[in-house]
Amino acid sequence: MLDLTSAPAIFLQPHADDAALSCGGTVAAIAAAGRSSHIITLFAGEIVPQLVSSFAEWKHSRWNLTDPEEVIDIRRSEDAEAARTLGCSVRWLGLPDVIYRGDTVTSDDELFGPIDANGLALADHLVDELTSLPEWQPSATVFVPLAIGSHIDHQIVFETGVGLARRGHRVFAWEDAPYVIHTPEGLGQRLEQVRARLGPPELVGIEEQLERKLDAIRAYRTQVPVIFRFTDDFRAATREFARQTGGGVAAERFWPVL
Numbered sequence: 001m002l003d004l005t006s007a008p009a010i011f012l013q014p015h016a017d018d019a020a021l022s023c024g025g026t027v028a029a030i031a032a033a034g035r036s037s038h039i040i041t042l043f044a045g046e047i048v049p050q051l052v053s054s055f056a057e058w059k060h061s062r063w064n065l066t067d068p069e070e071v072i073d074i075r076r077s078e079d080a081e082a083a084r085t086l087g088c089s090v091r092w093l094g095l096p097d098v099i100y101r102g103d104t105v106t107s108d109d110e111l112f113g114p115i116d117a118n119g120l121a122l123a124d125h126l127v128d129e130l131t132s133l134p135e136w137q138p139s140a141t142v143f144v145p146l147a148i149g150s151h152i153d154h155q156i157v158f159e160t161g162v163g164l165a166r167r168g169h170r171v172f173a174w175e176d177a178p179y180v181i182h183t184p185e186g187l188g189q190r191l192e193q194v195r196a197r198l199g200p201p202e203l204v205g206i207e208e209q210l211e212r213k214l215d216a217i218r219a220y221r222t223q224v225p226v227i228f229r230f231t232d233d234f235r236a237a238t239r240e241f242a243r244q245t246g247g248g249v250a251a252e253r254f255w256p257v258l
């Protein structure tokens, strides 16, 4: 298994909840080993009311939230509680979620479609912005989503990881949960698109951190009923997936970005 506990770590999550869901055990293990561990939520910016599309309003209704200002406050407080549970810090960058970037995206089909030149330009911009943050350490291991399920924001952050790897940083991509739990074939589909940029996968054992990871996921109260609508027991589904990944002992799998 991969030992990631000897270096500081930076987790680049597109949205509040992505890191806890996909690699919360690894976040907690690095913090427990006494290394600095930071989560940066990239698309957590202020919402401009005029840019809240009817598609975003539909998303809010599924989360039982109606006031856009309240959405940001609640999602940040959930994110802060999860970070405290995992033992790391969290910073929110000012970019809005793609569902709040005007009419960029008007349906779930577009939300999960290929990224365009604007998306790639945004990934380049993020490389510059991230490497100027006070948390940034050139020696840190950087974690990004593999973008299984192809959400646009996840693909943009994966491309940011590619840009950072090109600059010589050590970058790993996590398997996006719960997407990979309810749609396991999504991993193979995503690998077909990006296999050439990845090395062979590595496992990180998280058995000791598993319950802490589940407590961190529970902090995202507005999200859990929606993202885990395929199960009535998110803890059991997440535990079972982690033990299946590790062949009996809970683990999270990461793909080195070349």
Ligand SMILES: [Zn+2]
Residues within 6 Å of the ligand: 014, 015, 018, 151, 154
């Ligand atoms: Zn996300």
